[in-house]
Amino acid sequence: IAGARVERSVVSFDVQISPSSLIQGSVVMPSVRIGSNAIIRNAILDKNVIVEPGAEIGIDHERDRERFTVSANGIVVVGKGTIVTP
Secondary structure (H helix, E strand, C coil), X not given: CCCCXXXXXXXXXXXXXXXXXXXXXXXXXXXXXXXXXXEEECEEECCCCEEXXXXXXXXXXHHHHHHCEECCXXXXXXXXXXXXXX
């Protein structure tokens, strides 16, 4: 974690979180890479997910539903090995 903010979250081993990113209320599984200026809220990121710089998860639920699974409670689940673009 380099210059990022992580709040109320569980971060596994071998995770890289780049500067100016914000992770809130999320679970980040092993080998996830999160680019700079990314925002992740109320999400579960499975293994080997790559979040590109500037990408947002958990901000716009309509957009999230098009790309990922969103629970009835608004938890966004990003599947194994997914590349999340801005």
